[in-house]
Amino acid sequence: xxxxxxxxxLRGLKTLKIKTGVVKRYTKEKQSYEKEASQxxxxxxxxxxxxxxxxFMRQQDGCLKESEMMVPEVQRQLLxxxxxxxxxxxxxxxxxxxxxxxxxxxxxxxxxxxxxxDEST
Numbered sequence: 001x002x003x004x005x006x007x008x009x010l011r012g013l014k015t016l017k018i019k020t021g022v023v024k025r026y027t028k029e030k031q032s033y034e035k036e037a038s039q040x041x042x043x044x045x046x047x048x049x050x051x052x053x054x055x056f057m058r059q060q061d062g063c064l065k066e067s068e069m070m071v072p073e074v075q076r077q078l079l080x081x082x083x084x085x086x087x088x089x090x091x092x093x094x095x096x097x098x099x100x101x102x103x104x105x106x107x108x109x110x111x112x113x114x115x116x117x118d119e120s121t
Contacts, residue, residue, distance in 0.1 A: 012092045013096060013101055016085075016102065020108050022084075023108050026077050026081055027078060027112045027115050033067050033074060040064040041064060044057070044060050044064060075117050079117060082112050085105060088105070
């Protein structure tokens with residue numbers, strides 16, 4: 001393998017690592033917003049049962065709506081990162097297919113599938 005090929009492989013490896021990190025981060029971020037929304041729903045239900053005042057309940061509802069609004073936005077970013085990583089994985093299979101980074105990228109893609117918007121799976 002000559003120097004030029006080594007440089008190309010190293011660039012591909014670097015890009016693969018970066019895009020893998022992006023997909024991993026957005027997957028975790030989406031999970032975090034979903035968990036936050038779920039916890040906020042439970043809080044609101046508890047506060048309703050406790051008879052909290054209306055102003056307080058509106059504030060809590062606003063927090064819930066904010067978390068719920070973030071989920072589709074993060075999903076869009078995740079989908080974009082997923083498609084970019086998938087293209088790199090398909091393109092670099094021959095050159096990087098045996099590397100640990102490549103295998104990690106494939107695993108991250110598989111893990112992220114469940115968090116993509118329904119119409120993209």
